[in-house]
Amino acid sequence: QSVLTQPPSASGTPGQRVTFSCSGSSSNIGSNYVYWYQQLPGTAPKLLIYRNNQRPSGVPDRFSGSKSGTSASLAISGLRSEDEADYYCAAWDDSLSGVIFGGGTKLTVL
Amino acid sequence: EVQLVQSGAEVKKPGESLKISCKGSGYSFTNYWIAWVRQMPGKGLEWMGIFYPGDSDTRYSPSFQGQVTISADKSINAAYLQWSSLKASDTAMYYCARQSPLWSGYIDYWGQGTLVTVSS
Numbered sequence: 001q002s003v004l005t006q007p008p009s010a011s012g013t014p015g016q017r018v019t020f021s022c023s024g025s026s027s028n029i030g031s032n033y034v035y036w037y038q039q040l041p042g043t044a045p046k047l048l049i050y051r052n053n054q055r056p057s058g059v060p061d062r063f064s065g066s067k068s069g070t071s072a073s074l075a076i077s078g079l080r081s082e083d084e085a086d087y088y089c090a091a092w093d094d095s096l097s098g099v100i101f102g103g104g105t106k107l108t109v110l
Numbered sequence: 111e112v113q114l115v116q117s118g119a120e121v122k123k124p125g126e127s128l129k130i131s132c133k134g135s136g137y138s139f140t141n142y143w144i145a146w147v148r149q150m151p152g153k154g155l156e157w158m159g160i161f162y163p164g165d166s167d168t169r170y171s172p173s174f175q176g177q178v179t180i181s182a183d184k185s186i187n188a189a190y191l192q193w194s195s196l197k198a199s200d201t202a203m204y205y206c207a208r209q210s211p212l213w214s215g216y217i218d219y220w221g222q223g224t225l226v227t228v229s230s
Contacts, residue, residue: 035215037155044205044220045147045155056218088155090215098171099145099157099215 003028004089004102011108017077020105022089024070028100032092034072036065039086039104048087049074076107084109112136114144114206114221121227122196129192130224132206139187140164145209145217146180146191150202160209161189169212196228 005023012018022034036049047056049065052072064075072091076083089102117131132144146158159170163184170180182189189206206221 033214033216035217037217039155044223045207045217046220047216047218050216050218086154090155090157090217092213092215096172097169098159099209099217101155101157104154 003093003096003100004091006087006089006102006105008103009106009108011110012076012079013110014079014081016079017075018079018107019076020074020087020089020107022072022074022102024072024091024100026070027095028070028091028093029067029072030070031094034065034067035090036063036074037088037090037101039088041085045088079109081109083107112208112219114208114219116204116206116221116224119225119227121229123230124196124198124228126196126228127192127194128196128226129190130204130226132189132191132221134187134189134208137208140184141210143209143212144180144182144189145207146178146189147205147207147217147220148174148202149205149223158191158204160212162212163187163189196226198228198230200226201228202226 033051037045038048039045052067053065086104140163145160148156158174161180163182203223207217208219
């Protein structure tokens with residue numbers, strides 16, 4: 001069972017805006033940055049958002065992140081079929097002294 | 111260009127040993143932590159542990175402590191993940207990844223993954 005809690009699935013139609021939630025605790029999200037990773041089918045994960053809301057070079061501004069207290073969220077606007085993937089949140093956990101991932105949310109673009 | 115290139119897929123029997131590798135290029139290998147991440151079939155990502163080639167500092171997730179050994183050879187820019195006695199439950203995709211700093215989830219480059227299958 002993951003320490004960070006994510007809903008297992010989400011869906012949307014092209015052009016829509018979808019959001020994913022990630023719930024943690026004071027030892028992880030509450031005291032450290034949140035990161036989001038996108039894993040397209042059959043590929044390695046890719047860094048999507050770092051330090052709660054920063055986008056690496058090359059990541060479209062359709063993707064945005066936010067954090068409040070012990071929760072975080074990822075939003076995708078203008079949904080595209082190529083966004084169909086698994087999305088994972090991650091954070092350093094001070095109690096475990098390691099990185100923890102959420103269980104992942106599988107996005108289906110209808 | 112930063113690259114992490116992992117060794118190829120492995121098929122092993124329970125009880126056998128295994129060492130998989132991850133070769134870094136395009137950056138200063140000794141200045142970044144290398145993490146290993148497990149992904150069991152159809153499941154999510156699990157951080158196993160991390161190694162700093164600059165001084166050989168090694169940390170393990172409590173879930174993986176004693177189950178695997180992480181090491182590196184900085185002379186050839188290679189990191190390793192090894193098992194002394196594989197179990198069927200070790201069947202998974204294993205990714206190496208560059209993480210920095212240690213106390214963050216900032217993992218900016220990933221290897222392509224090594225699929226390990228353990229079956230009798």
